[in-house]
Amino acid sequence: MSIFSKKQEVKLEDFCHDFYEKNILNPILQGIDAGAAYYDIVRKSIIEADQRFSKITLQELSAELIPLRFELFALAWIHRFTGKFAIAQSAFTKHYLHEKGKNNIWNGMGHYNKVISHYITLGLSEINKDRLIRNRADLADRYIANAEKNKVVVDESIGRPINRMFSENAWKRRIILSGLVLSLWERLGFDQKELNEEAGFRLAVVIRGLYDGALQALEKIKIRS
Numbered sequence: 497m498s499i500f501s502k503k504q505e506v507k508l509e510d511f512c513h514d515f516y517e518k519n520i521l522n523p524i525l526q527g528i529d530a531g532a533a534y535y536d537i538v539r540k541s542i543i544e545a546d547q548r549f550s551k552i553t554l555q556e557l558s559a560e561l562i563p564l565r566f567e568l569f570a571l572a573w574i575h576r577f578t579g580k581f582a583i584a585q586s587a588f589t590k591h592y593l594h595e596k597g598k599n600n601i602w603n604g605m606g607h608y609n610k611v612i613s614h615y616i617t618l619g620l621s622e623i624n625k626d627r628l629i630r631n632r633a634d635l636a637d638r639y640i641a642n643a644e645k646n647k648v649v650v651d652e653s654i655g656r657p658i659n660r661m662f663s664e665n666a667w668k669r670r671i672i673l674s675g676l677v678l679s680l681w682e683r684l685g686f687d688q689k690e691l692n693e694e695a696g697f698r699l700a701v702v703i704r705g706l707y708d709g710a711l712q713a714l715e716k717i718k719i720r721s
Contacts, residue, residue, distance in 0.1 A: 563604025582657035613659035615675035
């Protein structure tokens with residue numbers, strides 16, 4: 497029985513591995529490459545809104561959306577578990593991608609992680625922004641101290657989850673979503689200022705859909721401590 501069929505206790509490593517394999521890297525359904533089919537649908541949809549997008553190949557599109565999908569999964573994880581197991585999830589993801597020879601995906605995630613971190617603070621008053629930064633710094637100190645105590649390597653696996661913390665409000669207000677749309681558009685070689693409303697809306701639907709899919713899967717499980 498699939499681990500996604502009902503809410504149950506699962507090991508973090510097993511769930512993440514299964515999700516990454518079946519939903520992101522190797523989504524084969526009845527012998528059909530569902531990933532390629534999905535990216536083709538996305539590409540055609542954006543071309544309808546902006547003909548300039550026709551110059552973007554499926555390979556170029558997937559090369560950007562795959563790291564973004566991993567980052568959106570990690571963001572949904574933070575929101576689902578309120579930060580619990582966040583460091584373990586991050587560390588497993590880095591190890592998984594390294595073992596797969598996909599360090600480029602891990603590096604690509606880093607870009608979108610910085611975008612999320614930036615847009616979390618956008619629009620906050622100076623007082624609230626300072627408070628958020630202090631809270632992040634306190635979390636960083638605690639996580640690093642715990643890692644050093646357990647002789648765990650301190651690297652970006654710890655920093656990235658911290659960058660996603662306290663993002664619920666900015667996500668609900670679509671501030672982060674807007675930032676990710678603009679960043680994806682720019683990463684694909686376009687000027688952010690030239691993104692038209694319809695293309696932006698369609699990209700936002702894609703990104704929100706990927707996040708929602710991850711969150712819905714996470715809501716069906718309980719991580720075994």
